[in-house]
């Protein structure tokens with residue numbers, strides 16, 4: 245069973261085709277990177293994958309279950325960070341992470357331990373007893389990532405997770421994603437940082453103007469050059 249299977253997904257915003265018959269599979273145990281220019285459709289695809297947006301056409305299966313039929317047992321095994329990280333501003337960082345664990349179905353007896361583990365993993369100890377509403381942008385991002393990870397999800401969907409992170413945060417996240425994949429989690433991550441993608445991804449899919457235009461080898465010699473060649477060829481093909 246795959247962590248995520250998207251088939252033939254299309255979606256328009258008014259007259260703009262944001263997704264055009266997109267297929268994407270994220271296997272358990274792999275880090276699958278989604279790369280593309282601004283406006284290519286990465287966030288829209290992730291939103292469709294998480295049932296935050298109902299596409300005009302196509303199907304989405306999460307952990308082997310069609311999203312329309314997915315219940316709490318499925319969504320409790322999914323972690324995500326899309327858009328601005330959510331946190332209750334009046335709760336402390338540790339309380340927020342406890343709440344995120346409980347909302348994802350972690351038992352009351354285990355939620356404190358789970359929150360403590362992600363506080364340590366994201367190096368949030370200095371801010372753990374601070375109210376989330378007072379945090380810096382980068383630390384809010386760390387809390388968002390900790391919330392996505394606190395319940396050991398089997399599918400992790402992260403939209404540009406290195407946004408606002410400092411270099412030590414980028415390294416921490418890299419290690420956490422690799423460890424999650426080693427433990428069997430299916431990881432889908434969008435990014436503009438091709439050097440970072442090359443370090444962590446098992447597979448790289450390129451989305452351009454709403455279409456999936458191909459895959460790149462993350463271990464290839466010049467990912468950036470290969471990426472530009474692929475999107476320019478897609479543009480040429482579209483003009484023909």
Ligand SMILES: Nc1ncnc2c1ncn2[C@@H]1O[C@H](COP(=O)(O)OP(=O)(O)OP(=O)(O)O)[C@@H](O)[C@H]1O
Nearest residue numbers: 257258260262280281282283284285286287288289
């Ligand atoms: N709610 C919306 N209403 C109208 N158009 C939208 C909406 N959301 C996205 N779009 C449009 O759909 C297209 C794809 O947007 P999307 O946010 O998926 O791109 P992206 O690849 O995530 O871009 P970025 O790298 O800039 O985050 C863009 O042209 C965008 O303007």
